[in-house]
Amino acid sequence: MSTEDESLVDVHFELEDSPPLLDEITTREGSDLSQHLLNIEANRLSIAQSQQELQSIEEITDTIQLLEHQLDAAHRALFQMDGKALFADEVGLGKTIEVGMVLKEMVFRDAHDTFLILTPAQLATQWQKEMADKFGLDFACNYDDTFAGFDAYDKIIASIDTAKRDRYAEEIYARDWDALIVDEAHYLRNSGTNRYDFVADIDYQYAFFATATPVQNDVTDLYNIINLIRPGLFGTESEFERRYVPDHDDSGVLNADELNRQLRSVMIRHKRGDTAIDFTDRQVRTKTFEPNTQEQKLYEAVTEYVKSHYSMQDGRHLVMLMLQKEVVSSPWAVLSTVEKWLNGDGRDVVGQEREELLKVAKQARAIGRTTKQEKLLNIIEGVNERMETGRAIVFTQFHATQDAIVDALRADDRQDEIPIHTVSGSLSSADKDQQIQHFRERGGVLVTTDSISEGRNIQFCNVIVNYDLPWNPMSVEQRIGRIDRIGQDRDVYVYNLALEGTIEDYVLEKLYGKIDVFHQTVGGLKEILSEREQSTGQFEQEVLQQMIEADSERELENNFEEMSVDLEGDMRSAKKAQRFNEEVFEGFETGEGQA
Template sequence: MADYDLVGVEVTHEDPDPLLKRSEEKESGEHLHTVQALRLEAGQPDSELRSLKKLDDESVKLLEHQVDAAYRALFEMDGKALLADEVGLGKTIEVGMILKEMHYRATDDSVLVLTPAQLAKQWQGELLEKFGLDFVCNYDDEFDGFDSHDHIIASIDTAKSDRYRETVLERDWNVLVLDEAHYVKNEETDRYDLIDALTYDYAFFLTATPIQNELTDLYNIISLLRPGLFGSRDAFHHYFVNNSQETLVNREELQDRLNRVMIRNKRAETDIDFTERNIDTRTFETTCEERQLYEAVSDYVRGAYSEDQGQKLVLMLLQKEVVSSPAALEQTIEKRLHEQSELTHADELESILDLIENIETVTKQDRLLDIVEEAREHVEMGRVIVFTQFRATQREILDRLATEGYTTHAFHGGHSSQEKEGIVANFEEEGGVLVSTDAMSEGRNLQFCNIMVNYDLPWNPMKVEQRIGRIHRIGQKREVYVFNMALENTIEEYVLDRLYHKIDLFQQTVGELSAILTRLEDSSTSFEDEIFERLVEADSEITLENDFDAMAVDLQEQQDLAEKLEEFNNGVFEGFDLGASDD
C-alpha cells in the first residue's frame, strides 16, 4: 500500500450514440480499413526504440549511426537485416540495441547468437554488461544443450556439429544473430546448410566484408535473409555482375534492393573520433635470482608437459606467473603441493620454492615505481591504472605502492558491484593508482584516466585490447599512454616483440582484431595454446625464435588479407548509400 494519499480519478464513459448514428451505407471492405486505421493510429508511438531510455549511460554510449541502424533493421527492414558497417563502428552494439528492444517488447522468447568460437565469450560479456541481457554460452558449465536454454550464444561450429545440429534445427527461434556472416558465403558448406535449415522469425547478420572472394557471395548471404530479393542466382549474375566478376553493374537498382536489407555505415561519415594512443614498451634485465627462477620454472613446465599433457592449464599458469610475480607463482606451487600429495616432481617444485625465497629484488615492482612517479608529477592527480592477471601480484603491487606513499585502490572480481562502483568513484576523486585484475568490466567508465600499465600480458590479444578499451574509448579527450612491462629474454618479451608488435596490436581496435583473429578460426587451437605449444616444444632458443616468427608471419598475412578484403568491399560499395540518414 502506498504511503501517500491517492489523487482523484474521474472516469468518463463517452456516449455511444454518435457512433451508433454512423450506420450509413457502407461498401464491403470499408470497415476493415477503418479498424486497421484505428489500430495503426493507436500503435503509432511503437515505431521508436522504447528501450533506449532504459539503457544505462554509464555502461554504453550509443552513437547516432548505431541507433539509426538498430531502428532501420527493426522497423524498416522488418527484423531481417544485414548489418555491414565498416570495421570498428560497433555492429555488436547495434545488435545489442536491437535485442534490448526486442526484449523490451517481449518478442525474444528464444534467441540464438552464432559467432566464431573466439568471440563467443566476448559477445556474452558485452550483451550483459552493456545491455543487461543474460545469455548462456556454449562454453559455460551450465550449458545443457540448445533445447535447454532460451538465450544462447554459441560458436557456429558447435551448433552445426553432429552432437547438436538436430536440437538446433528442431526449435523455432524467434531471433537468429549471425556474426561474421561471410562464413555462410558458400552454399556448399555445412555452415550454409545449417543457417539455411534453421527456422526463425527475425535475423540479423553481421559482417564488414560480405564479399570474400566473388560478388556472388553477396547473393548467397542475402538470399538466406531474404529469399527471392535478387531472384535466381543466374539472374543476379547476369543483371548485377559484370563479366569480369569484379564490379557490380546496374548499381542504382542494386542499391535500391540492398537498401531493403543491408545497412553499411562508413567510418568517414560517422562522428567517431579517437584521441592518439601512445605505446611505450619497456623491457628490463632480470636479476640473477629472477633469471634462475625463470629457467627453473620453464624447465619444469617443459618436462612436466612432455610427460602429461593433461595438466596443460596449470603449467600454462605457472609459465605466466613466473613473469608476473614470484608471489603469484609461490601461491600456485604451494597449493599444488598441498592438494596433491602424490605429485611427481614434487622435489622440483620444492626447489622452485627455494628459488623464490632467494629473490630479494622484484625488478618489475621497482620499475613500476618509475612510471607511477612520472605520472604523479605530470598527470592530473597522478591517476594510473595498473593491470595484472593475478590477485597475488595485485596484492604485492598494492603493498609496495602503499609503502612508498602512493594512494592506492584495488579492483578485482571478488567485490560486489556496489563496491566496484565505490572503488571507481574513489579512484576518480582521490587519484593515485588503481591496481586491477582483468575483472574490470567493459562497461565501466574510466575515461577520466589516460594512463595504463600492462604489468603482465595476457596471451590473448583480445584481452589486451579490452584492457586498453577501458580508457581509450569514445569520450576520452586526452591522449592515451599505454606502458607495457616485460622481462628480457622471457616468454613475455617474445609475445610482445614478435607477435603483438608485429601486428601492431596496440593500435588495433576490437573490430580490426576480430577480423584478424577470426580468420585463424579454422585452426582448432586457441591463440594462447599456440603460444604455449611453441614455447614447450622448442628444443632451442633458435627454434623458439623461428617458431614465433612463423606465427607472426601467419598473423601478418591474416592482417594483410583482412585489410585487402576491407578495401575490396569498400571499393565494391563505393558510391552506394546504405548508411544511416545523416539528418
C-alpha cells in the same frame, strides 16, 4: 525460414483505409467539414509518425550513451527494412548496441518476444551481460549452470557451434522464433557448411545479422549471407553471379551501383568517418628492462625445468605453459604454483623433479623487490604528477603478482595518498562493479586480473599498464578495449613492461611488433588471425612450442622469426580482404534518407 508478412511492430497503415487527401478535402462543400477532415488527417499522420519512433529510448538512456548512427541503424532496421537487416558497421561502432535497441523496442511494444541469438563461443556470455545490463533483457545462455535446453526459454543466447549439435538443433527446429540474431555473420559466408545449413533450417520471422566484414574473399560471400536474411532478394545464385561477378579471376565486382542499390534495402553500414565520434589516439610506451642477477637465474631455472618436463602426450604442456608465463610475471607467481605442487596439490612430484622444484622455490623466495615493481612505481608517480585525477589500470594474469603489486604500492612513500583498488575473478559481479565505481570516484590505481578485460567499459581512465603480457594478441587488445572505445575523450596511454631476453621479450618484439598489435582494434586482429585458431590456449601453446624446440638462443630467435613471418602473411591476407570490402562497398550510401 519463415517468410510471413506480419507487421514487425504493428505500425503500418494501409493506403486504402486512409481519409481523403488534402486536395480532395478542399473540394468538399462547407469549410467546417473541410476543417474537420483536415484535423482527422493531421491526427492520423501524427499517430503514424509517433508509431514509427523508437518508444523504448527513455528506458535505456540511463544505461547507454546513445549515438546518432546507432539510433539511425535501429530505426531503419525496424521501420524501413521490415525486421530483416544486416548490421555491417565498421569495427568499434556498436553493432551489439544497435541490435539490442531493436530487440528492446520489439519487447517494449509487446510485439514479439521469442529471440535466439547465436554467437561465437567466446562472445555468448558477453552478449548475455550486455543485454541484461544495458537493455534490461534477460536471456538464458547455454553456458548457464542451470540451462535447461532450447525449448525451455523464450530468449536464448548460445554458441552457434553448440546449438548446431543434433540434440540441440532438433529443439531449435521445433520452434517458431520471432527473431534470429547472428553475430560475426561472416562465418556463414560459405553455403553448404554445417553452420550455414543449420541456420537455414531454423524457422524465424525476422533476422538481424551483424558483421564488420560481410565480404572477405568473394562477392558471393555477400549473396550467401543476405539470402539467409532476405531470401530471393538477389534471385538465384547463378543470376547473382551473372550480374555481379566478373568472368576472369579478378577480385572485383560488376555493376557496383546496382548492387549498392539492392543492398540499401537490407544492409546498414556506417564507417568511422561517417559518424560524429572523435576517436582518440593510442600512445604506446614499451619498456624492456634487464633483469637483475637473481631474476635471471630464476628465469633460467624455470625455463630449463619446463623444457625438461614438457610433454604434449601426458597433458603437462598446460601446466608448463602456466609456469613459463608466471616466471616473467613475478617470483611470487612461480612460488605460489611450485609450493602447491610440492605440497601434493595438483601434481605428484618426486625424485629429481622434486629437487629441481625445491631449487626453484628457494630462488624465488630470495628475491625482494623486482625490476618490474620499481619501473611500475615510476610510471604511477608520473601519471599522478601529470594528471589532475590520476588513474591507471595495472593488468596482471596472476593473483600472487597482483598481491605483490599492491604491497609495493602501499610500501612506497611516493604513493602514500593514492587510493588502491583491486579486482579479481574471486569477486562477484556486484563487488567488481563496486570496486570500479570507487576507482571512478576516487582515482588512484586499479590492480586487476583479466577478469575485467571483457564486458566492462572504463572510459573514465586512459592509462593501462600491462605488467605482464598475455602471449595472445587478442587478449592484449581486450585489455586495452576497456578504455579505448566510444566515450573516451583523451588519448590512451599503454605501458608494456617486459624483461629482456625472456620469452615475453620475444613475443613483444617478434610477434606484437610485426602486426603492430597495440594499434590494432579487436576487429583488425580478428581479421589478421582469421586463418589461425583464435582461442587463447592454442595460440599460447604455439608460442611455448617455439621455446621448447629451440636448442640455442639463435634457434629460438629463428623460430620466432618464422612465426612472425606467418603472421605477416595473415596480415597481408587481411588487408587484401579489407581492400576488397572497400571496393565492393565503394559509394555505399548510409543514412536514413538513402534507405
